[in-house]
Amino acid sequence: MSLETDLLMDRRRLKRRLLFWRVLAVLAVAACALALFGRNAVPIARDHVARLSVTGVITEQRKLTEAVTALGDDSSAKALIVSIDSPGGSVAGGEALHDAIAKVAKKKPVVAVMGGTAASAGYMIALPAARIYAREATLTGSIGVLLPTGEISGLLRMLGITDETIKSGPLKDEPSFTRPMTEQGRAVLQELVMDMYDQFVTMVADGRQMDLARVRELADGRAYTGRQAMKLGLVDAIGGEAEARSWLARAKGVPEALPVRDVRIGGLRQRLLGDSAEGLLSTFLKTVLSQGLRLDGAWAVWQPSISRD
Template identity: 50%
Template sequence: MSLDADLLLDRLRLKRRLLWWRVGAIGLLAGVLLLSARIGAGGHGIVSGPHLVRLRVDGVIAENRQRLDEIDRAADDSSVKGMILAIDSPGGSVSGGESLHDAIARFAAKKPVVVTMGGVAASAGYMIAVPAARIYASNATLTGSIGVILQSPDLSGLLGKIGVSVDELVSGPLKGQPSVVKPLSPEGRAMLQGVVTDLFDQFVAMVASGRHMDEARVRALADGRPYTGHQALGLGLIDAIGGEREARIWLAQNRSIPQSMAVEPLRPPHRQGWLRGRIGSLASGLGAAAMTGALDTLPSGISMKVLSAQGVALDGAVSLWQP
């Protein structure tokens, strides 16, 4: 009996040890998963002390709610002392550029923002730069291209040649404008030109406010053309030729932010699965075209393949540099 009791006690002790090991392993796994989820979702906060955040905006700009939320969270984080905004983008949708511009402006109202431009920072890519306290570009950077474009194909001639006709019922004469199945009417053209002009006026006002320039001066520069960094410097569209090194020196001299302060990336949001993202982008693009009759403009230097690889669907008017 004593032997059986000893065996039972040993078995209980072993089970107790295994239980604690299992609890510890589960806790460790949970901690790793939480950390991975935080990193994957774009959350900053790995650097515990005072630091700068670096926001990279590459490629075509579209609506990105998670990125806007990250910027706002960084603005409210007392450990974040400023932002380095690195731009290499030809622009994108007007609404996407405007929302990103406004988020950066909210951050800039609390903490300093400096911009470094890569090969191109044009149209909406320039729009998002103007709230910054200081803008740097290289001599060869292409920037500016202040303007808005809305394009719609007219396939009515082609459809007529192949014997296809389309009946279209609309609630009003301007509801079906623009349409891919019939030419744009004079009234529709005037209406859409008014939309483009209003969006352009908003763009000009953003530049005038951010760059502290007279609005008439901005309009004189805003004929849609791009400028090199060297030209933009002379026109007042940027502040200096340089990159992140020069931006850090400026922050140290003018905002008392040491050059040795750590910089943490403001990570992009966790992406969807490849197939799910592609299907969602395709459905979004086709749905928008079917509902509005308008297709987004794509510059000749930016192919559909590039936009597909980025999972980008642009809707409506765009502010995009066309080479």
């Protein structure tokens, strides 16, 4: 056998060995990924209680609302616990999540459990629950809407910078970051805020089966402790998840022995940042990089400095 033939055979054997180790490495990486992130995979269906954890600032997230809505048709999910620790968020985000939870509540028991804070949109998403639990020191309520804005025309004048805006109508650039708000613009924006406020108040009245006039008395933007909220009828009882599970077993026949399975969406980036953080970062970047202010930036969020006024 010639030397050239020997070299050719050795090269083929080396390629086969490399192929073997490459395939083995790919399988090892896949196994590790499955072990670390396999919670995103569709689990084997077995009876359980689903838990939706809502933390941080609430923004509209299509995948989350779809995942929640799908729980209504999941026969293995016998109930839903909505665990909330949030100061609120965008009005549209709270509305979307509220409606998704309401769809589930039409088909199976839903109970809300409030943590340290469940205010504004954080309170909104608890409303579809058949029973709401809060800690005595939970900060909740803060029923209302705000539309933050500002303007820097004085600073621009100091810097010798002028702003020119060509617009199709007098209200097209309201609110503006570069000139004071007009009285007409202020009136129109106030009307927008009050319309969203009316929607929020209606949600509370429907969810808590309260008179609209009574809700408006409570909905001046202030936050309440869990103990105050229970006396006012905004929550049902003091307690946490343990009390919620006991109620589900006693009132709805959902065994306490059933395991709890968290509702999870998204990939590694969302897990590292958190869904709310990612949504807030996206909103911040859009606001900073855009030339104008966002009219869809109305918030149902608890702000202590505003609540004290």
